[in-house]
Amino acid sequence: MTIRATTIVAVQRDGKTAMAGDGQVTLEDTIVKASAEKVRTMRDGSVVAGYAGAAADALTLFQRLEDSLDEYSGNLPRAAMELVKQWRTDKVLRRLEALLLVADESNTLLISGTGDLIVPDDAVVGIGSGGSFAAAAGKALLRNTEMSAREIAEASLRIAAEICVYTNEHITVYEVPAE
Helix, strand or coil: CCEECCEEEEEEECCEEEEEECCCEEECCEEEECCCCCEEEECCCCEEEEEEECHHHHHHHHHHHHHHHHHCCCCHHHHHHHHHHHHHHCCCHHHCCEEEEEECCCCEEEEECCCCEECCCCCEEEEECCHHHHHHHHHHHHHHCCCCHHHHHHHHHHHHHHHCCCCCCCCEEEEECCC
């Protein structure tokens, strides 16, 4: 059975980073949950993180990232690099199937289990089943409106939900720095 579950988008504008995620979890051709929360904050709200892939795997990785953030005094790029190293070399972590999107007010990073730590070129990045739709909408809104990062992230998810059958309008949004 194939589980499809995620649309996550991160947007940076005017010194703020917003990350939004939808709530739909789909098993084959059935929606099994509409209100999942796939975006969360870390380090007292100074870091936001979202995931695509297996939820249990992502939660394990979130915990490792939080541990690394504590170890490196909240330095997100350094903590993310440490997580990538652990993910590639640890026999248990190596089997985890998830993709993480993490951000603070000045960095947005894409972390994969294949050892990739990617700093996107653009101020908008999406992951998951509807991630491309949300990213395209976000880029258009960023270029053609004066909307805030939070407004763009939420509107991008709503647009993706109109196109992607694996995305719904139960949206969770977090912003750093927090308002």
